Amino acid sequence: MSTIVLSLGGSILMPGLDSPNIKPYIPVLEKIASIHRLFVVVGGGGEARRYISVARSLDVDDASADELGILVTRLNATLLVQALKDSAWPKVVENHTEALAAAESGKIVVMGGVTPGQTTDAVAAVLAERSRASVFFNLTSVDGIYSADPRTDPSAERYGMITPSRLLEIVIHQQSAAGMNTVMDVVAVKMVERCGIPLIVLDGRDPTALLTAVESGICRGTVVSREGLSPLPL
Template identity: 60%
Template sequence: MKKIVLSLGGSILVPALESHTIPEYAEVLKQMARRGQVFVVVGGGGEARRYIGVARSLGINEAASDEIGIMITRINASLLCYALGNAAYPSIATSYQQAREYGESGKIVVMGGVTPGQTTDAVSAVLAESVGADLIINGTSVDGIYSADPKTDRTARRYERMTPQELLGIISGARLDAGSNTVIDIVAAKVVERSGIPLLVIDGRKPENLTAAVCEGTFTGTIVSDGKCTPLPL
């Protein structure tokens, strides 16, 4: 059975309380689970960054601010887990060991952050390595990896395929303080490089993009791979 780890940004899942995509993602994940084993790592998004901002204004250090951000990721993960109902393992995994154990149930495993200083992108990459995943998918707010930030640079170009080494070259200057927000962080990229697990970066704002990629093999995005065949569709 194929194993997929999905990194889902909090701002994708819950952009606002009145306009979230939780029910849509729950249905998509159920479809994926019929084709393989699914692990989902949920980020904190804008809500986590707001709380981290408050923490900093109080003089709280970065490690403690990260702990607060992790709490928010687990709240988002809990919302998704409840929406999945019986399709998901009923508890949020708080460690890689728990995620592996919960995965033995055959149900969808949902988790948030794990360690201060480590983004949920990094968590998804380490989790993928830990469970022997066939693919990592990063659902983000852009449709792939660009040469520069496409939101601010009109000349930025999207890569359809790149190697882990090329990805590291692009993001090597990314910051790692609490609440940092890049398409993928350098820790995750290094784990992708060492594990050899393909990474697919797609626009996660539309849940149907995930369905198309996994079930049909059609998508607009960026594949990060060392040249081996990417296991799509499942």
């Protein structure tokens, strides 16, 4: 049995209270969990960013504003746990040690944010290392890693496979560009580089892309690995 860690963006799972994207993920996650040990780390998405923005407008310190964002990630995670019913550990875990203990149940383990100043991508990267995951998936609103922002640069190249060190260069460059959103944050990428676990960046808007990658070992996104991997090590 392989171990899989998913970083599931809040904007993917909950683009809005009036347009949740949870139901399509339930059969996919349940099917994966019937074969593999599965952890899911849920982000806060736009709702978390709005809470943080309001807090800062009220002169709330950054750490306290981040705590609000963490609460939103855990709220999103709670919705997922409740939707998964008996397939999930019945409580959103709040740290990595608790996640590892809960995984002994054989249930899907769901968590949100942990520490102010740390993204859920970084939380998932640490969890991938601590759980000795076979693969770490990052499910985002783009279909892989690009050399530039594909929304503004039509010449942007999508990578089928790159090394962690190359991804780190891309992320650092993109973070230095004003207003540029990056696929992952620097801390998460450094964790990927350190632990050597393959990272797969997929378009999370289509849950079947994840299932295809897990079942076939071949993905339609970007593979970040020290060595070429086809199929994936599952």
